[in-house]
Amino acid sequence: MQIRFPVEITIEEYIEQKAWEQVDLKQCPFHPEGGCGLARHGTYPRKFPDYCLVARWYCPCQRVTISLLPDFFASRLPGTLDEVEQVVNIAVSSSSREEAAEILRPDISLPGGLRWLRRRIKYVREALTILTGLLANECTPDLQSFREKYNTNSVLIKMRDIAAEHLLSLPQIVGFGSRSDGRYCHFTVSNN
Ligand SMILES: [Zn+2]
Secondary structure: OEEEEOOOOOHHHHHHHOHHHHOOOOOOOOOOOOOOOOEEEEEEEEOOOOOEEEEEEEEOOOOEEEEEEEOOEOOOOOOEHHHHHHHHHHHHHOOOHHHHHHHHOOOOOHHHHHHHHHHHHHHHHHHHHHHHHHHOOOOOOOHHHHHHHHOOOOHHHHHHHHOHHHHHHOOOOOOOOOOOOOOOOOOOOOOO
């Protein structure tokens, strides 16, 4: 499973500092009382936009690995949340999806580019729709509305923080919710 590594640093700083080596998971999300044998379990690589590592732990009682995903990364999608947000911004400001796909993915065919684009638009719309309901924030489920409400150009990263306690019930790419079994548990993890 993935949980939040709340950072304010950029991906460049994350790489420079090797922040995955310094982060510590103080308590197991399943066993905050301790005693489960939670142990460091190496790292796994993220390859886009730059190669870096994500720290991982293992809970032998639950038999599950727990990785600490820094806030700038999208969950279950290559790349960063800011990159996805920019993609959707370009789609919104383009005259058509086709035009946006050609601007964003000139390296692949138009149908492939459209699929790539649609997927990102869908992830963002789903997240914002759920967040609008969860937060009762009077926003409409679009980036512009959230940008104005929260005064940021990095809406998706901001949502990791604002909706921190809901991340396990939010779908990719902001949340860490399970795709398959629909069962969610609720807890928060501190970064202290
Ligand atoms: Zn545990």
